[in-house]
Amino acid sequence: MTDAVQYINGHWLAGEGEPFASLDPAKNEEIWHGAAAGPEQVEAAIAAARRAAPDWAGRPVDARLAIAKRYAELLNEHKDALARTIARETGKPQWETLTEVAAMVGKVGISEKAYFERTGTVENPMPGARAYVRHKPHGVVAVFGPYNFPGHLPNGHIVPALIAGNTVVFKPSELTPLVAQEMVRLWEQAGLPAGVLNLVQGEVATGKALAAHPGIDGLFFTGSSRTGNLLHSQFSCQPGKILALEMGGNNPLVVTRVEEVDAAVHTIIQSAFITSGQRCTCARRLLLPQGEAGDRILARLIEVTKAIRVGRYDADPQPFMGSMISEKAAKAMVAAQAHLLALGGESLLMLKHLQAGTGLVSPGIIEVSAIRDLPDEEYFGPLLQVIRYTELPAALDIANRTRYGLSAGLLSDSQDDWDYFFRHIRAGIVNWNKPITGASSAAPFGGIGDSGNHRASAYYAADYCAYPVASVEDDRVTMPASLSPGLQF
Numbered sequence: 221m222t223d224a225v226q227y228i229n230g231h232w233l234a235g236e237g238e239p240f241a242s243l244d245p246a247k248n249e250e251i252w253h254g255a256a257a258g259p260e261q262v263e264a265a266i267a268a269a270r271r272a273a274p275d276w277a278g279r280p281v282d283a284r285l286a287i288a289k290r291y292a293e294l295l296n297e298h299k300d301a302l303a304r305t306i307a308r309e310t311g312k313p314q315w316e317t318l319t320e321v322a323a324m325v326g327k328v329g330i331s332e333k334a335y336f337e338r339t340g341t342v343e344n345p346m347p348g349a350r351a352y353v354r355h356k357p358h359g360v361v362a363v364f365g366p367y368n369f370p371g372h373l374p375n376g377h378i379v380p381a382l383i384a385g386n387t388v389v390f391k392p393s394e395l396t397p398l399v400a401q402e403m404v405r406l407w408e409q410a411g412l413p414a415g416v417l418n419l420v421q422g423e424v425a426t427g428k429a430l431a432a433h434p435g436i437d438g439l440f441f442t443g444s445s446r447t448g449n450l451l452h453s454q455f456s457c458q459p460g461k462i463l464a465l466e467m468g469g470n471n472p473l474v475v476t477r478v479e480e481v482d483a484a485v486h487t488i489i490q491s492a493f494i495t496s497g498q499r500c501t502c503a504r505r506l507l508l509p510q511g512e513a514g515d516r517i518l519a520r521l522i523e524v525t526k527a528i529r530v531g532r533y534d535a536d537p538q539p540f541m542g543s544m545i546s547e548k549a550a551k552a553m554v555a556a557q558a559h560l561l562a563l564g565g566e567s568l569l570m571l572k573h574l575q576a577g578t579g580l581v582s583p584g585i586i587e588v589s590a591i592r593d594l595p596d597e598e599y600f601g602p603l604l605q606v607i608r609y610t611e612l613p614a615a616l617d618i619a620n621r622t623r624y625g626l627s628a629g630l631l632s633d634s635q636d637d638w639d640y641f642f643r644h645i646r647a648g649i650v651n652w653n654k655p656i657t658g659a660s661s662a663a664p665f666g667g668i669g670d671s672g673n674h675r676a677s678a679y680y681a682a683d684y685c686a687y688p689v690a691s692v693e694d695d696r697v698t699m700p701a702s703l704s705p706g707l708q709f
C-alpha cells in the first residue's frame with residue numbers, strides 16, 4: 221500500500237491532514253489507509269485545475285473525447301479488477317459491481333452524444349448576420365461522490381465535465397478512497413494532462429475546505445440531502461456558481477390490481493432490496509390495497525424476501541444482497557426499525573444485523589399503516605415500510621406525503637390507474653410495472669423537492685457542465701438598412 225493517495229497536478233502525494241482508513245465491511249478488514257488532503261493541498265489542487273483550464277478548454281472537443289474514449293477502453297480492460305475493488309470496499313456482490321463498471325464504460329459514449337445534442341453548436345438563420353448558440357465550460361468544478369456507487373456516480377459528473385472542457389477537483393466518499401484512486405489512475409494512464417483531474421481524499425474537513433474555496437466555479441454533488449442542503453445554503457448569494465445536487469428520496473411504490481403476483485413481488489424486491497437498499501432510488505414505502513388482493517401480494521413478498529440470500533461479495537453462489545457499507549450503517553438500520561416499532565409499526569419480517577463487525581443485515585418489512593405521523597426520512601438500507609390504502613386517490617395522497625420526490629412507481633394491470641398515477645405523482649423518475657431502481661444513463665436523472673435542485677444528472681448532466689453563449693455575428697460592421705427614429709447620419 222502506498223501513502224501517495226492524493227493526485228494533484230499530475231503527481232501522487234501523501235496527504236498532509238488527518239489519517240483515515242477504509243474497511244472491507246463484509247470481512248471487517250482494513251484495505252486502505254492514508255492521510256487526508258490538508259487545506260494547502262486542497263488549495264494546490266484548485267490552483268492546478270485553474271492553470272490547466274485554458275489549455276484543456278481550448279482543445280478541440282475531439283481531442284478531449286479521444287482521452288475519454290481511451291479511459292473507457294482502460295476501464296473495460298480492467299473491469300474485473302475494478303469490480304473487485306468496488307465489491308471489497310462497499311460489500312456489494314461482484315455480479316452487481318460488474319454492472320457498475322459496465323455503466324462507467326457506457327457513460328463515455330452517452331456523454332459524447334449528450335454533449336453534442338444538448339450543448340453543441342447551433343447556427344440559426346438570421347437576415348444580414350449569423351446567429352449562433354455555443355457552449356462554454358464553467359472552469360474549475362468540484363465533484364463530490366457518495367459511497368453506494370463509488371465509481372459510477374462520480375464518473376457521471378466527471379466524464380461530462382471533462383468532455384465539456386472543465387477541469388475537476390474530485391473529493392470521493394471517505395468510505396471508498398481505494399475505488400477513487402483506481403479510477404483516477406485509469407484517467408492518468410489514458411493521457412489526461414496534469415491538473416485536469418485532481419483527487420483530494422479525506423473526510424468531512426476536506427469536503428468543507430473544497431466546497432468553501434472561492435476558487436471553484438461550481439460543485440457537482442451526489443450524496444445525502446443533509447449534506448446537499450448544507451451546500452445549498454453555503455452557495456447562497458453566489459449566483460455565479462453552478463451547483464448540481466443529486467440527493468436522497470423517500471420513494472413510494474404503489475400496487476393496484478395485478479394478475480401476476482410473483483412478477484409484482486419480483487419488481488418490489490428489485491426496487492426495495494437491491495444493493496441492500498442503498499440506492500437513492502430504492503422503494504422505501506410500499507402502498508398495497510386493503511383486502512384479499514393486497515394480502516396475497518404481501519404474504520408472497522414476505523415469503524420470498526425471507527429466502528433472499530445475503531452474504532459476502534465473493535461468495536459462491538453469489539448473494540442477492542451483500543454487506544451494507546459499514547457496521548455503523550447496519551446498526552443505524554436496526555435503530556430505524558426500532559424507532560418505527562416504537563411509533564406503532566408492526567414487524568412483518570425483522571431486519572437483523574447478521575454478524576458483529578460487519579455490515580451484513582437481512583432485509584426487513586414493517587407495516588406502518590397505524591403510525592399517525594410517519595417520519596418522512598430516507599432510511600438508507602433494506603427496510604421496506606408497508607402502508608395499506610383504500611382507494612387510489614388516497615394512495616396518491618400518501619405517496620406524495622414526502623418532502624422528497626426522486627423515484628416512484630406503479631404496479632398495475634390498468635391503463636387508467638397508470639394515467640391517474642402519472643398525472644398525480646410528484647417525482648423525477650416515474651415507472652409503470654418496472655423496478656424504480658436501475659435508472660438509465662440515457663435519460664435525465666434527478667428529483668424534485670429535497671431530492672435535488674433541478675439540475676438533473678445522467679443524460680442531462682451535459683446541461684450543468686457548460687453554459688450557453690448566444691452570438692450574432694457578421695464579418696464587417698455595416699450600417700442598417702433603416703435607422704431608428706431620432707438618429708441622423
Ligand SMILES: NC(=O)C1=CN([C@@H]2O[C@H](COP(=O)(O)OP(=O)(O)OC[C@H]3O[C@@H](n4cnc5c(N)ncnc54)[C@H](O)[C@@H]3O)[C@@H](O)[C@H]2O)C=CC1
Pocket residue numbers: 364365366367368369373391392393394422423424427428431442443444445446447448450466467468469499500598600626671
Ligand atoms: N440522487 C442521487 O443521484 C443519489 C443520492 N444518493 C444519496 O447519498 C446518500 C448516501 O451517500 P453518502 O456518501 O452517505 O452521502 P454524504 O452526504 O454523507 O456524503 C457525500 C459526500 O459529501 C462529503 N461531505 C459530507 N459532509 C460534508 C460537508 N459538510 N461539507 C462538504 N462535504 C461533505 C462526503 O465526504 C462525501 O464525499 C443517500 O442519502 C442517498 O440517497 C446516493 C446516490 C445517488
Ligand SMILES: O=C(O)CCC(=O)N[C@@H](CCC(=O)O)C(=O)O
Pocket residue numbers: 368369372373376498499500501502656657658659660661662665677678679
Ligand atoms: O447516473 C446515471 O447514469 C443513471 C442513474 C443511475 O445509475 N441510477 C442508479 C443509482 C441510483 C443511486 O445511486 O442510488 C439507479 O437508479 O439505480
